[in-house]
Amino acid sequence: MEAALVEIAWQGRPLRIEHRWVGDAASREAPIVFLHEGLGSLAAWKDFPERLCTHIGRRGLVFSRYGYGGSTAKPSEERWPVDFMHRQAFEVLPALFDALKITRPWLFGHSDGGSIALLHAARHPCAGVVAVAAHVFTEDFGLRSIEAARVAYETTDLRARLGRYHADVDSAFRGWNDVWLDPAFRAWNIEAELDAIRCPLLVVQGEDDEYGTLAQVHAIVRRVPHAQTLVLPDCGHSPQRDQPERLIAEAGAFIRRAGASPF
Numbered sequence: 001m002e003a004a005l006v007e008i009a010w011q012g013r014p015l016r017i018e019h020r021w022v023g024d025a026a027s028r029e030a031p032i033v034f035l036h037e038g039l040g041s042l043a044a045w046k047d048f049p050e051r052l053c054t055h056i057g058r059r060g061l062v063f064s065r066y067g068y069g070g071s072t073a074k075p076s077e078e079r080w081p082v083d084f085m086h087r088q089a090f091e092v093l094p095a096l097f098d099a100l101k102i103t104r105p106w107l108f109g110h111s112d113g114g115s116i117a118l119l120h121a122a123r124h125p126c127a128g129v130v131a132v133a134a135h136v137f138t139e140d141f142g143l144r145s146i147e148a149a150r151v152a153y154e155t156t157d158l159r160a161r162l163g164r165y166h167a168d169v170d171s172a173f174r175g176w177n178d179v180w181l182d183p184a185f186r187a188w189n190i191e192a193e194l195d196a197i198r199c200p201l202l203v204v205q206g207e208d209d210e211y212g213t214l215a216q217v218h219a220i221v222r223r224v225p226h227a228q229t230l231v232l233p234d235c236g237h238s239p240q241r242d243q244p245e246r247l248i249a250e251a252g253a254f255i256r257r258a259g260a261s262p263f
Contacts, residue, residue, distance in 0.1 A: 003042060003070060008095040010066070017096055018042055018070035019063035023053025029259060030127035032060040032106040033097075035113030037133075037238070038176035039149075041069030044165040048240045048248075052108070056252040061102065065113075066092065067175040073168035080179045082188055085112060089119035106255060109134060110240065111211065112176070115190060118220070121201070122193045128200035128258045130251045133209055133237050136219050137189040138180075142211040146180045153177070194223035200258035201227040202251060206235030206242060228254065 003020045020042060023032075034049045036042070041064040053060035065088060067074035074080070081087075093116070097103070104125045109117030114134025121129045135142070152158045153173055166172040179185060203220050205212070214231065221227050230250050235242045 005070070006096070006099050008092070008099050010092055010095060015066050015072045015092075017063055017066070017072075017099075019061060019096075019100070021059060021061055022050040023060045024057050025059055027057055027059045029058050030104055030106050031102060032058055032108050032255070033102065034060060034062045035107060035109035035117050036065065036068070037111035037113055038180070039162060039172060040110065040113070041165045041172070043069060045240070048244055049108075051244070052248050052252060055248050056255055058106075058255070060108075061100065061105075063096070067168075068166060068172045070167050073171040074175045076170065076174075079182075080175050082179065082182060082184050084175075084179055085116050085190075086119055089116045090123060093120050094124065106130070108132070108251070111135070111237065118197065118201075119190060119193055121199055122196040126199045128202075128255065129197070130202045130204065130254065131220070132204040132239055132247070133206065133212060134203070134216065134220070135212055136191050136194065136216055138186050139212060139215065141213055143180065143186070145210045146177060150177050150181065191219055191223055194220060197224045200254070202230060202254045203227050204230045204232070204239055204247065204251070206232045206237060206239055208235060209237045211237045 003018050005016045005018055007014050007016050042062050045062055049060045049062045064071040066072055104127050106127045107117035108130045110132045114131035117129050118131055118134055163169040201224055203217050205217050217229055232239055232243055239247045
C-alpha cells in the first residue's frame with residue numbers, strides 16, 4: 001500500500017501526517033503502531049514493520065511524525081520545546097488515532113519513539129508496548145553522540161544520506177538535534193510518568209548502543225516491575241537494522257504471549 005496523508009489539528013493549525021498500513025489487513029487483533037527515532041521517518045523503517053506484522057499476522061501503522069518524512073515540515077524558525085515528546089504522546093498521537101479510528105493499539109517505539117510510546121501508555125489505554133532503545137533521562141554519554149551527529153551533519157555526507165528519507169531534511173535534523181542539545185534538556189526526565197504503565201511492556205536495548213547505556217533499561221524496570229527485558233549483544237542503537245531477525249522473533253513472541261494472557 002502506498003503512503004497516504006491524513007490531516008489532523010494540533011495547537012490551532014493543521015498538520016498533514018504521512019502514513020501507511022502494512023501487514024494483514026484482515027487481522028482483528030490490536031494493530032501495531034510504529035514510532036520512529038529522532039532522525040527517522042516512515043521510509044527510514046524500510047521493510048521492518050511489514051516483516052514483523054507479517055510474522056505474527058497483524059496489521060501495522062507506520063507514519064512520519066510532524067517535521068519528518070513526508071509529513072508537514074517544521075518551520076525553520078520554530079524550536080521544539082523540551083517537553084516535545086510529551087506533546088507528541090499526549091496531544092498528537094491521540095489526534096492521529098482519532099483520525100484513523102485506532103483504539104488500544106500496540107506501540108512499537110524506537111529511541112525518541114520509544115520514549116513517546118512509554119509516555120502515551122502511561123496515560124492512554126494500550127494493548128502493550130515494545131520500547132527499543134528508549135530514553136527516560138539524559139546521559140552525558142548520549143549527549144556526546146548527539147553533538148558528534150551535529151558535526152557530522154555539517155561536515156560530512158550525513159545530510160545527503162538523511163535526505164533520502166525526508167522531504168525537508170533540515171526540519172528533521174534540526175528539530176531533533178537542537179532540542180536535545182538545548183542546555184535545558186539536560187534536566188529532562190520521564191521516570192516518574194512510568195509508574196502509571198499497566199500494559200505489557202518489553203524493553204529492548206543493544207549492549208553497544210551509542211546513544212544510551214543500560215542504565216535506561218534499569219530505570220524503566222525499577223518503575224515498571226512487570227516489564228520484560230531483551231538486551232542484545234553485538235548490537236548498537238538500532239536493533240531493527242543490526243539484528244532484525246532476532247528482534248522480529250523476540251518481539252513477535254512477546255506480543256503473541258501478551259495477547260493470549262488476561263493481562
